[in-house]
Amino acid sequence: MKQLILLALLSVSLLSCKDTRPKDGKFHIITTTSMITDLVENIGGDKVEVQGLMGAGVDPHLYKASEGDVSKLSNANMILYSGLHLEGKLVEVFEKMKRQNINTVAISDALDKKDLIGSTLFESNYDPHIWFDVKNWELITVFVEKQLSEALPEHKEYFKANAVTYLEKLKVLKEEIEAEIATLPEDKRRLVTAHDAFNYFGKAYKFDVVGLQGLSTATEAGVQDVQKTAAYIIDHKVKAVFIESSVPRRTVEALKAAVNSKKHEVVIGGTLFSDALGNPGTPEGTYIGMFKFNVHTIVSALK
Template structure:
């Protein structure tokens, strides 16, 4: 359940105005540990100068199989606030997070998305597909949950957290508009997204794409020869000319698809590398949530015959990305 913002603002009423800047402000920063880069990025934007955020998982890290290290445990137990995704994304960390949450502020921000908007997990009964960040419109709920969690932990900063969250959500709305526009330009017969694992179901539902992952929702599931053979048949029969690799998943199975299609006389190319479970390199545009989604949307649209600017929404994507 989301924390009521009116209650949070009431707690903040009468509190001293945050000074910001200087050594005192540095010492008083709220220490936040987030599991994924997407959550950490939102926490930094919403938290501003009042927070110091550490992400446990960087570029190329698969959250489905990630296990906390000793240094992670130390950081998590010392943090003022822990933000994790939930929805069984960090499957190997779930028990630890629940135990930590019994004595420290630990918030599963992905679970802010209304259950009516979630897609059932194909491998685990009673669970849901965790990849809600693939659609900016769904990520709005996560941003609100992060703002509420920060406000509860630091009531005197609540007004600023809410204001920054609202400004950030306006950016997400603009990104959503861009995504819908360029993806709609892909010809209907070409709207087939074949990727290394099934991380794009929310994307497919939102933008009217058929999505085929070689592996299941979790990268822990193995792709069998039968599945690869089935997808090769589809690529050949439907004349699909592009498939996509992912930054957090081995490209071995995708290469097997390409080779299988070639053996049947059908040429399939890699349409590009997509960011599925992690963002790009820190310090780059692609290392932000906005850049991650801009890159994915632009790459998919251009590879499948749609019309999109080479460098994305605001010409910020790396050339040739």
């Protein structure tokens, strides 16, 4: 019933969206995940007003639109979302927005399908955690700059200059994290986490990645998942496993207990940011700061 009420409200909101868009002269962009919000703020600067739906610690796999979200989306000049069914419960809402001629863009469209990691277990058939390869984020930066420039051509040079500056920062980020990862022997690069969010990271930086849950947190880990992952940890003498800021820690705690019960000591190496950034105003509240934090946490715990 609640879902039907929400859809009804959505329909009413969409019917009136052309009359209710903000008349304050600002270009309003609604983003979904905090990673996208941070990126658009870096490129758009003071020429756009950016509002993110999902804050720190919010799981996009499980996120459902509230009545307030529907109003924000229907009044936006542009909507930027990740795509590849990361925001699986918002797909219908995005389609309705597109039909109402609201510029609704998936940033994953920046990437060639051949560069995506396939998965028969996820609805889109691709792993949606594309931000964990900095090279992908560089391509997405260029893509977002193009989207903003097409929407606001009078600020094209401004957006381009901001994108160039941000791309330089991403280049420095790559150099820093590659240098830190290089201090960890390849035979110790085994990353066990709460859910399967780090495959792009693993591919880019030569880590063997194991997620206790699948690609989506909508599927919970069962006893067999815990036992299988515990066996992997013991067989490969993994020293640490990691919880995630947007996923409940109970399954990783159960995994640790299962491993320790078999006389193999494993510790929780720390909390990683996976599907959301850290709190605003902290280094981890930015994409670059999040990536540095994750790499330092992983390398320090596995050494």
